[in-house]
Amino acid sequence: MRTLVYTAEIDNRFGVGKVSSRIGLSSPARLYNPTTDLLADIRAEQKSAPIHCVLVDESQFLSKEQVYALSDVVDELDIPVLCYGLRTDFRGELFSGSQYLLALSDKLVELKTICFCGRKASMVLRLDQEGRPYNEGEQVVIGGNERYVSVCRKHYKEALLKGSLQAIQGN
Numbered sequence: 473m474r475t476l477v478y479t480a481e482i483d484n485r486f487g488v489g490k491v492s493s494r495i496g497l498s499s500p501a502r503l504y505n506p507t508t509d510l511l512a513d514i515r516a517e518q519k520s521a522p523i524h525c526v527l528v529d530e531s532q533f534l535s536k537e538q539v540y541a542l543s544d545v546v547d548e549l550d551i552p553v554l555c556y557g558l559r560t561d562f563r564g565e566l567f568s569g570s571q572y573l574l575a576l577s578d579k580l581v582e583l584k585t586i587c588f589c590g591r592k593a594s595m596v597l598r599l600d601q602e603g604r605p606y607n608e609g610e611q612v613v614i615g616g617n618e619r620y621v622s623v624c625r626k627h628y629k630e631a632l633l634k635g636s637l638q639a640i641q642g643n
């Protein structure tokens with residue numbers, strides 16, 4: 473089975489052009505940025521050999537047009553597309569890719585992460601260098617020293633209110 477793997481050019485955590493899983497598997501990936509014409513790219517690739525699946529990692533960074541183009545890949549080229557990404561940013565706002573994927577996807581699968589309290593972690597806290605949470609600023613920071621922690625909604629609110637994640641973890 474031939475799978476085309478894409479990841480966002482913005483994400484260079486694991487080196488350029490590679491998708492890695494936390495269990496250690498990795499695969500080379502094509503990079504997409506806001507100007508990438510995914511439908512044309514996939515259509516061109518299909519000419520050399522059949523494509524059985526398209527996988528897009530970091531799909532929260534897709535634009536509205538790119539999500540629509542991926543729905544054309546499913547509807548016109550008849551190739552299944554799997555997108556993996558975050559639902560919301562550290563401000564609790566949808567990413568553009570997530571917004572249109574939620575609207576256009578045939579199927580949604582929620583991968584559950586657990587907060588330190590045991591509840592479902594549905595929010596992402598951004599912590600600065602000193603470990604203080606903050607929810608203002610740019611949606612994407614490249615090369616910064618901030619850290620992201622998945623927490624439940626209740627603890628997301630509490631951490632921002634108290635200005636500290638550590639202060640609430642004992643409760």
Ligand SMILES: [Zn+2]
Binds near residue numbers: 587588590591624627
């Ligand atoms: Zn919690």
